Amino acid sequence: MCHIPRGRARRQLLVDKLGPSYLKMLASRALVQGLQTGFWRRVSTSSAAWAAHTHDIDVVDCSVPQYNNRLDTPLPDVPFVRNLSAEQKKLKEKEKGSWTQLTKEEKLALYRLTHELSFAEMRQGSKEWMTVLGGIFFFLGFTGLLVWWQRVYVYGDVPPTLSEESIAQQTQRMIDMRVNPVHGFSHKWDYEKKQWK
């Protein structure tokens, strides 16, 4: 997610781009938008500054190289952990010496400093598909209930022409009319024996 100027920074941007006369026109709109988007934030503070102030990690600066976990890019642009604690800095210093002096845990720690996920972790899937499929079936079932209710409580009766006797009368009329006498309906009726062939 990239940094989008909000509040004062946005208004400044608008002034720079459009000139002061537009500012008055847009000021109220920007104010409203600022109030709406920064619901619990001070309107006059841009979101990046506010986020840095409150350690909100959702703001990512897209203008500098970022860390990424990618199978096709084994060595990412920046290490995963940028701000090293004192202990981590000591470990980094030790890394400059012979690596045979490092313990297994230290080697693993060094790996995790630079990389968030190993290849195996990147490749592993999740069980999310089960949840998704379950959700699909659940909502299909719920829809089925709705459809059933609708059929029983909303639809009226079917027309009388679909009753047994009505259909019998209709069939007899179709036979009398010689419907599809060559290959179809009446062809299957034996007119001598007065029965279906």
Added chain:
Amino acid sequence: MFRAALRLSVSGARSLTRSRPQYTASVAARSYSHGKQETDEEFDARWVTYFNKPDIDAWELRKGMNTLIGYDLVPEPKILEAALRACRRLNDLASAIRILEAVKDKSGPHKEIYPYVLQELQPTLNELGIPTPEELGIDEA
């Protein structure tokens, strides 16, 4: 390098080393119907020279490695050795381990490539003290 990986048979290590494809494949990114085509040896030599640069910097290492992994081949052990030594010069153990992981991942379904590469690289790994991902337990999620 392990070109034409699809043609690797399972019949032993001999077929692993440089199974010659019927055509001399050029660098994976370009297929010329004319013009000079680079041989496997030239490709390997070029990459070994790249990583052997004494004052290689971190960006060049990353760029080289990411590009190499982008090709449709598994790099030869000698290229990887040069890359691991470059990591050593840059004091970057994590990248060295990552390179090994990437090689295993790059082999895909050809499970015999990675053990062979490790076998070839074992002296270098021991000398530099580079652990394999298996030793660190990161080969399983």
